[in-house]
Amino acid sequence: MVEELTSVKNTRVKEWKKLQTHKGRKKTGHYLLEGWHLVNEALMAGRGVHELIGTKEELEAHPDIVARFEQVYSVTPAILAAVTETVTPQGIMAVADLPDLHRIPSTMKGAWLFLDRVQDPGNVGTMVRTADAAGFSGVVAGDGSADFFSPKVIRSMQGSQFHLDLYEGDLAKWFEDAKQAGLPVYGTQLNPEAKDFRTVQPKTGFVLVMGNEGRGMSSDLLSQTMANLYIPMRGQAESLNVAVSAGILMFELAKNLSN
Amino acid sequence: MVEELTSVKNTRVKEWKKLQTHKGRKKTGHYLLEGWHLVNEALMAGRGVHELIGTKEELEAHPDIVARFEQVYSVTPAILAAVTETVTPQGIMAVADLPDLHRIPSTMKGAWLFLDRVQDPGNVGTMVRTADAAGFSGVVAGDGSADFFSPKVIRSMQGSQFHLDLYEGDLAKWFEDAKQAGLPVYGTQLNPEAKDFRTVQPKTGFVLVMGNEGRGMSSDLLSQTMANLYIPMRGQAESLNVAVSAGILMFELAKNLSN
Numbered sequence: 001m002v003e004e005l006t007s008v009k010n011t012r013v014k015e016w017k018k019l020q021t022h023k024g025r026k027k028t029g030h031y032l033l034e035g036w037h038l039v040n041e042a043l044m045a046g047r048g049v050h051e052l053i054g055t056k057e058e059l060e061a062h063p064d065i066v067a068r069f070e071q072v073y074s075v076t077p078a079i080l081a082a083v084t085e086t087v088t089p090q091g092i093m094a095v096a097d098l099p100d101l102h103r104i105p106s107t108m109k110g111a112w113l114f115l116d117r118v119q120d121p122g123n124v125g126t127m128v129r130t131a132d133a134a135g136f137s138g139v140v141a142g143d144g145s146a147d148f149f150s151p152k153v154i155r156s157m158q159g160s161q162f163h164l165d166l167y168e169g170d171l172a173k174w175f176e177d178a179k180q181a182g183l184p185v186y187g188t189q190l191n192p193e194a195k196d197f198r199t200v201q202p203k204t205g206f207v208l209v210m211g212n213e214g215r216g217m218s219s220d221l222l223s224q225t226m227a228n229l230y231i232p233m234r235g236q237a238e239s240l241n242v243a244v245s246a247g248i249l250m251f252e253l254a255k256n257l258s259n
Numbered sequence: 260m261v262e263e264l265t266s267v268k269n270t271r272v273k274e275w276k277k278l279q280t281h282k283g284r285k286k287t288g289h290y291l292l293e294g295w296h297l298v299n300e301a302l303m304a305g306r307g308v309h310e311l312i313g314t315k316e317e318l319e320a321h322p323d324i325v326a327r328f329e330q331v332y333s334v335t336p337a338i339l340a341a342v343t344e345t346v347t348p349q350g351i352m353a354v355a356d357l358p359d360l361h362r363i364p365s366t367m368k369g370a371w372l373f374l375d376r377v378q379d380p381g382n383v384g385t386m387v388r389t390a391d392a393a394g395f396s397g398v399v400a401g402d403g404s405a406d407f408f409s410p411k412v413i414r415s416m417q418g419s420q421f422h423l424d425l426y427e428g429d430l431a432k433w434f435e436d437a438k439q440a441g442l443p444v445y446g447t448q449l450n451p452e453a454k455d456f457r458t459v460q461p462k463t464g465f466v467l468v469m470g471n472e473g474r475g476m477s478s479d480l481l482s483q484t485m486a487n488l489y490i491p492m493r494g495q496a497e498s499l500n501v502a503v504s505a506g507i508l509m510f511e512l513a514k515n516l517s518n
Binding site: 122126129130131132133134135136156158159160163164198231233234235236237238239240241243244245246247248251252254255257 | 381385388389390391392393394395415417418419422423457490492493494495496497498499500502503504505506507510511513514516
C-alpha cells in the first residue's frame with residue numbers, strides 16, 4: 001500500500017527527521033538509508049528494512065523493489081529535503097533496523113579494526129569501507145569515536161555495514177576478549193622507534209588499533225598491545241591521514257591471512 | 260610596520276577575499292595560507308610569503324615570526340571571518356606566491372603521482388600529503404582535477420605543497436615526458452583482470468595514475484600505460500576511496516626505491 005504525504009509537518013516526516021540524531025536513532029532502534037544502492041544492499045543482506053520513502057517518479061521506476069515493502073510512502077521533494085541533510089537528495093530512502101552494537105561475539109576470528117576516539121565521521125566511514133574491502137571480520141568503535149550510524153558515516157561506508165560486524169564499547173574490555181581468543185593486538189604510533197609495520201606478518205587473525213586524528217592512541221591502550229606499529233615515511237610530511245594509514249596497514253597486515 | 264585594519268569593507272580585505280576563488284588567485288599569482296604551522300612551513304621552505312595578517316593577540320604572541328615580514332596587518336576577528344571560509348579561523352593568515360604550475364621540469368626523476376580528473380578537494384589534498392610522506396618527487400593534476408590551491412585542498416595538504424613539486428596540465432603530454440625520461444607509467448583500474456599491484460616492484464622512478472572518484476581513469480589514458488594495476492579485495496566492498504587506494508599503491512610501489 002502506497003501512502004501519499006505532501007506536508008512536511010506530517011508526524012511521519014517529523015519522526016524520520018529525528019533519525020538524523022543519535023538520540024532519535026537510539027530511542028527508535030532505526031536509521032535512515034539513502035539511495036537505491038543502499039536499499040538494495042540492505043535487502044540482499046536480509047537486514048531489516050521497513051518503510052520505503054520516495055518521490056512518485058523514483059517509486060514508479062522501481063516496481064520490483066517497491067513490491068518487497070509493506071509500507072511505502074510517496075512524498076514530495078520538499079519532504080525529502082526536510083528529512084535528509086544531503087544537499088542533493090537521491091529521491092529514495094528507507095527506514096532500517098540498527099544492528100545490536102553491544103552484542104558480544106561468541107568468538108573473535110579473522111582480522112579486526114578497533115577505533116580509539118576517531119572523531120571525524122568521514123574517516124570512520126572510510127575506514128569501515130576499507131576494512132570491508134580488506135576482508136576484515138569487524139570494526140569496534142571505542143568510546144569517543146564517531147557514531148557509525150550518523151548520516152555522514154553512513155554515506156562514507158557505502159553499504160559496508162551490511163558486510164561486516166560493527167560494535168561499540170570500551171576498548172580495554174575488547175582487548176581482553178581479543179587476547180582470550182588468541183588474537184594479537186597491534187597498536188599504531190607516530191613514532192619511528194615503534195615497529196616497522198612491514199616486519200609483522202600475521203598468518204591468522206589479529207586486531208589493528210587506530211587512534212585519534214590529532215592525539216593518536218591513548219597511552220593506556222598503547223601499553224596493553226603486543227606491539228605498536230609505525231609506517232616509515234621517506235618524505236617530509238609529518239603524518240598521514242588516519243584513514244589512509246589504516247588502509248596501508250590493513251591491506252599489508254591482511255595479505256597473508258588464510259580466510 | 261604593522262598596519263591596523265578594522266573595516267571589512269577595506270580594499271585590502273576585499274583583495275584577500277578574492278584569493279578564495281580560482282580567478283582571484285590566477286589574476287594575482289597569490290594564495291592564502293592559514294595558521295602558524297603553514298606560515299612557518301612557507302618560511303622554512305624559502306617560498307615567497309608577503310603580507311602577514313593576524314589578530315592583535317596572535318601577532319603579539321609570535322614576535323620572532325612577525326619580525327620576518329615587511330607588511331603586517333593587525334585585523335579584527337570579523338575581518339578574518341570575512342576573508343576565510345574556515346568555520347573557526349586560526350587568527351593568522353599570510354599571502355603566499357603561487358608556484359608556477361606550468362613550468363616543465365628539466366628532468367623527471369623519482370616517483371610521480373598523476374591525477375586524472377580527481378574532483379574532490381579533500382581527496383586531492385590528502386593524496387598530495389600522502390605522496391609527500393611516501394617520498395614522491397611531484398604530483399601532476401590533469402585537466403578537470405580540483406585546483407591545488409583552493410582553500411579545501413590547502414587544508415588537506417597540510418603544508419606538503421612546500422615539500423614536493425606540483426604541476427597542472429594535459430596528462431597525455433606528461434605521459435610523453437615520463438616516457439622520454441625512462442619512467443614506466445602505471446595506470447589503475449577497478450578490474451580484477453588488471454595487474455595485481457604487488458607484482459610490480461619498480462627499483463627506480465615511475466608514474467602512478469589515479470582516476471576520477473566515480474568513473475576511474477579515462478579509457479584513452481588507460482591505453483597508453485605500461486600496465487594498469489588493481490588492488491585485490493578479499494571482502495565485499497565494491498571499491499575503495501581513491502585517496503585510500505592511492506596511499507596503499509604509493510607506499511607499496513615506492514618501498515624499493517633507492518634514495
